[in-house]
Amino acid sequence: MSAPVGRPGAPVVDFHGHLAVPAAEAIVAGTPGLAAELAAEQRAHSPASLAVNRAQLERLRPRLTDVSARLADLDAMGVDAQVVGPMPMHHYWADPATAARLARTVNEAVAAHCAAAPARLHGLGTVPLQHPDLAVTLLAEAVGELGLHGISVSTTVHGRELADPAHDPVWRAAEGTGAVVFVHPWGCSLGERLATHYLGNTVGQPVETAVALSHLIFTGVLDRFPGLRLVAAHGGGYLPTYIGRSDHAWRVRADARGCAEPPSAYLRRMWFDALVYTPRALRHLVAEVGADRVVLGTDHPFDMGVGDPLARLDAAGLSPADRAAVAGGTALDLLLKGHPR
Incomplete structure (x- = not known):
């Protein structure tokens, strides 16, 4: 990796970029499963929000697919390297044959996109969690054959918790290979209640992440797989902000004690991107989980993302060591220490 654009020192790494894969979407076009998925999306958004979303996707298409456009955006942001994952539409309703075809199409596209600028772009793929045995096979292919760093997953799997x-x-397979598992919500299970004024994204997606991570903590998944390398989008949603309530429940209620340690202890076993928008929120996230657990995240190139990640990082007023960790040091540890190649 080269030095940051316009800055001396270690590389700046954005852990949260997206790639559109039209060939994958063509596989499910016209299917009953996609129709049901789109119907749920329509119920969860107002007509105005759906119109804005459609226009945005059309406008952003080059930046979601073209390597040169992506690199130009990274240069403008002062970012040296980006972790590129698929748009988080995993279609967990798909049958095994369709799911395998989808995942391989997405993973090959991510690998090819990143191979066009291997010093700067690093890929995450997808696997069909609805078919766990197949997912294990495809995870091995993604990491071992395509050289991806791991997978992106949603917060639920066709109604089933992570x-x-x-x-x-x-x-178990992800822990064994050192694969990153990037938890990124798609949609909101609260549906129509948050359909107005884009609340399904602004409120719903942080809720989905907090709920998914809470399940992973309270049910003991992170006790069983202590080496699992989970990275949570959007600062982990609301979980780091109100983790004290989880700790209190763990202490006073036996029915809440499904994990070996207080829930806050598990925040330092996961990683979180810094996409929390305000300097105060970023300082709080770092205080709760540690700078060695926070990576930059832009949500590139969507409108809920940010184009000035370094300015926002600087505004938080972190110590030089903590700033360096968030800017790229933590991400490099994740990318380089766990990668099998």
Whole structure:
């Protein structure tokens, strides 16, 4: 990796970029599963929000698919390297044959996109968590054959929690290979209640992440797989902000004690991106989880992302060591120490 654009020192790494894969979407076009997924999306958003989303996707298409456009954006942000994952539409309703085809198409596209600028772009793929045995096979292909650093997953799997024991084989395989598991919500299970004024994203997605991570903590998944390298988008949602309530429940209620340690202890076993928008929120996140557990995140190139990650990092007023960790040091540890190649 080269030095940061316009800055001396270690590389600046954005851990949260997205790639659109039209070939994958063509596989599910016209299917009943996609129709049901789109119907749920329509119920969860107002007509105005749906119109804005459609226009945004059309406008951003080059930046979601073209390597040169992505690199130009990174240069403008002062970012040296980006972790690129698929848009988080995993289609967990798909049958095994369709799911395998989808995952391989996405993973090959991510690998090819990153191979066009290997010093700067580092890929995450997808696996069909609804079919855990197949997911284990495809995870091995993604990491071992395509050279991806791990996978992106949503916060639920067609109504099933990430913490469901059915997924244990996938977490075991990810732990064994050192694969990163990037938890990124898509949609909101609260549906129509948050359909107005884009609340399904602004409020719903942080809720989804907090709920998914809480399940993973309270059910003991992170006790069973202590080496699992989970990275949570959007600063982990609301969980780091109100983790004290989780600790209190763990202490005073036996029915809440499904994990070996207080829930806050598990925040320092996960990683979180810094996409929390305000200097105060970023300082709080670092205080709760440690700078060695925070990576930059831009959500590139969407409108809920940010184009000035370094300015926002500087505004937080962290110590030089903590700033360096968030800017790229923590991400480099994740990318380089766990990668098999």
